[in-house]
Amino acid sequence: MEPIDVVEPVRRLDYEAKVTGRASYLADLRVPGMCHGKILRSPYPHARIRKLDASKALSVPGVVAVLTRDDIVQDQGIDPYYGPVFKDQTIVAVEKVRHVGDPVAAVAALTPPAAEAALDRIEVEYEELPAVTHVSEAIRQGARLVHESVRIPEHGFADLAELKPVEGTNICTHFKLVKGDIERGFAESDHIFEDTFTLPTTQHCALEPHACIASVERDRRITVWSTTQNPFVVRTQLANIFKVPVSKVRIIVPYLGGGYGGKVYPKIEPLTVALARKARRPVKIALSREEVFYTITKHAAVIKMKTGVKKDGTLVARQCEVLLDTGAYAEIGPRVAKKSGYTAAGPYKIPNVKIDSLSVYTNKPPAGAFRGFGVSQSAWAHESQMDIIAAALKMDPLEIRLKNSYEEGSEFVTGETLTSIGLKDCVEKVASAIGWKEKGEHRPDGPLRRGKGIACLIKATITPSISSAVVKLNEDGSVTIYAGTVEMGQGSETVMAQIVAREMGIPLKDIEVLGVDTDVVPYDLTTSSSRSTFHVGRAVQFAAQDLMQQLKRVVAQEYAVPEDQIRFSGGKVQLPEAVIDYREIMFKHFGMQGGTLVGQGQVKTKVVDDRGVKTTSSFWFLGAGAAEVEVDIETGKLKLLKYVTAVDVGNAINPLGCRQQLEGAAITGMGQALFEEVVFDNGQLVNPNFVDYVLPSLGDMPVSIEPILIEIPHLEGPFGAKGIGETALIPVAPAIANAIFDAVGVRIKELPIKAEKIYLALEQAKKKL
C-alpha cells in the first residue's frame, strides 16, 4: 500500500463559509409557514401524572397546537414508545415522569414567547414518587423501579441483541466477559489491589444547542431538519414511530456546531414531528442551554477494580465491575456499557479477566454517547490503578505499562488477535516528549511541587456497521461526492474530498461534497465512534475506484485501446497519440456536453471475519497521554504545565485535522478531569448553565499541548487511515491524577480533581504521618 503523500497543507472545504458567517446551522434555517415549539418539562425527578389539562393553553393568542399524552396514545398513526435499544421512551410522558426536565407536553405558536406563555397555562397534577438518583442505590434489592417494565423492539442493533433489562430491577443491561480463571489468577498473584473510582455526570456542551424543524405533509411524508449525528438512525426511528416507510421520511442535516456524541440517536425529533403533525404546519424547536442538560448527559460511573500482580509487575488477574448511571432511559447506554466492558481491564495482556459492566436506570436525565464512549470512564480506573500498583511495587509507571501492554499480535480479552496496534509507540513518544527521564529532577520551590504522569488506552469502534458512498463524475470532469457523514467540525468533508482527489488524481477545487440529506446520499450508520474516515472514507474510495474502472472501459471502447494498457495519472490518460483528461473522455463518450458516470462503494464490517475469526472492532484506537503538573501543597491548587498526547492514526490523511482532533479531545478531557460536573440535589440539576457548569477556556489552558501522530497504516483503512476523534480524551484524567501523585504523593480517585480535593487529601496524608 502506498502511503498518502500530503505535500501541501490542505485548506478545509468548510472554512470559508465558516469564517465569513455564511455557513448555515440549524438555528439559522427557516421554512415557509413555520411556527415555534416549546416544551413543558417535569419539575420532579419521579412522579405519576394524575391529571393533565391543556385546554387553557389553547386560548393563548398565537397558539396553533398543544401536544399532550392523549395525542400520542389515542392516535393509531403513532407508536408512542421508542428508543434506539429499548422502547422505554415516549414522545411526551404518558404515565410517569422519570427525570427533571422529562417532556410532559408541547406547544406550537406563532412566536416563541406565545408558546412559552401557553406552557404556563397547562395544568398538570403530579403525584410525587421516591426517586433513585445514584447507581449504588438503584441496584440495591428492593430499590424503587424507574421502569416497571421495558419494551424490547423486534429488530434492534445486531451487536446488542443479547443484552436485556433484568426484570424487577433497575439494571438496564449487564454485559459479562470472562477470560481464564479469575480465582486461580488471584491465587497465583503475589499482591492484590482493590480500589474504587468514580466519575460524575457531565455534559457535552456543544456550543450549538439541539434544534429541529419538522414538516409533515398530507400524504404523511415527513421532512426533518435536525442537529443529528446519525440521520439514518433517526430516520428509522421516526418511520417506526409514525408508522410510515423510511422512504417517506427525509432528514436533512446542516453543519453541526459540535456534536461529541451528544447528538446521536433521536433527541427532540420525535416530539417536533408529533407537534408539527398536530399543528399541520412546520414547527421549529430550538433548545435553551438548560434544556440541553435535560436532554442528554455523559454517564456517571462507579468502578471497582481488583487486580492481582506478580512481584515483577506482571498482571495476572483483573476483575472489573463498572456501574454506569444511564439515567431515566436506556438511550444508547447499553452499548456504552458494553464498550466500556470490553476494555475495562485496560490495554494489557492479562491471562485471567472477569468483567461485569452494567447500565443502570436512575431518575436522572438520560446519559448516552460521549466522546470516549464508556472507555473514558473505565480508563480512569485502570490507569489510576496501574500507578497505584507501580508505586506499591516501587516500579516506574512507564515500565509497568510497557511490560504488560498489548502489542501487534497480542490476544485480546475475547481471544481474538489484535492487529495494527501502535500502543507502545504512543506510550514511548509521550514519555519522551514530557521528559520522563528527567522526572523528579525539578527541585521543590517553596510550596510548589511538580510531577509527571502517564496513561494509555485501547478502545473499539462500533462493529458491525455499514457505510455506502456514491461518487459522480460530471460532464466537465468535476466530481461530486454523496456520503452520509455529518460535518460537525471533525473535517470529514475535506477528508472525503482528499481521498477522491488522491484516487482520481484531480485537484480539491474540482470536488464538491454534498451535504447530508437522506433522500440524496446513500446509507451510513452513524457519524460517531470515530468511524467515518475508516468506514465512509473507504466506501468513498471504493466508489472512486469503481468510477475509474468505468472510465477505463469507456476509454477502451471509445479510443480502441486495450484496457490493460490504459494508465491514469494526474487525472489524465496517456494514449499513443494524445493525452486526454476526464472532460474529453466524457465528451467523446456522450457526444455532447452532458452525461454522468456514477461509481458506488460499500463497506460492511462483520463481527466474524472471512476466516471465521471473531472481530470485536474493525480497527482499534490506541493512544497515550502524559501530563506535567504543579501543585501548591498549601492550597491544593493545581496548574497544568504541559500535556502531550499521542494517537495511532493509521495514516494521517489531513495531518492538521488530526492534530486539531487530538488537541480538542485533550482539552475536553482536561475540563472533565479538573472541573466539569453536573451537580444534583435530590434529582434536581443545580448547574444547568455555563456560569455554574464551567468549561475550559483560554484562561485555564496549559502553556502547551503537544499532539503527536503515530502512523502505523491499517490494511483496511483508506490509504491506511484509522479513526481518531475520541482517543485523545480518554487518558487525560488518569494522566493528571498520576502526575499529582508523582508531585505530592496523594491519590485522587474521584473526578473532578478540584483543588479542594487535593487540599483535603494532602491534609489527610499529613494526619497519617
Place this chain on the structure above:
Amino acid sequence: MKKGIRFRVNGVDTALEVESHLTLLQVVRERLSLTGAKFGCGIQVCGTCTLLLNGKPVSACSVLAVDADGSDVLTVEGLAKDGQLHPLQEAFMEVGALQCGYCTPGFLLTAKALLDENPHPSEEEIRSYLAGNFCRCGCYQEIVRAIQKVAGE
C-alpha cells in the same frame, strides 16, 4: 412596546421598529438575517453571540436592541471588505483555528477588537482578552497562533 431605532450595521444605515424586549442578537439574526452571530448560552458567558458595538465586543444575547440605537454595529458578515477577507479570517483558516465553526464569528470579532486596541499583544494578553469566548472543539492554541500571526505581520 415598539420603538424605532437607527443604527449602522456593517456600514449600512438601518432603521427598524423593534419590540423593546428584543435582544440585539435576536434583531440582528431574525430581522436583518445576519445569522453569523450565534446563540450559545444566553447569559453572557460563552461569547458565540459576540458583536462589535462601536468597536467594542459585546454579548449580543444580553444587550437590548433598543440600546444599540445610534451605534455602529459590526457582525462577522461585515469583516471582509470589498470581497477581501480580513487578515484574521485568512489567518484562522491557514492556522486551523476552527473546527465546527460555531464559536468562530465571536472569536474573530473579539480578536479584531483586541488588535484594534493593542496591535501587538503578548501571548498572555491574547489569552486573557479571549478568556470569555468558549471553543468546545478546543482550537485554543491555533486561535492564539492565528492572532499572533496577524499581529506579527
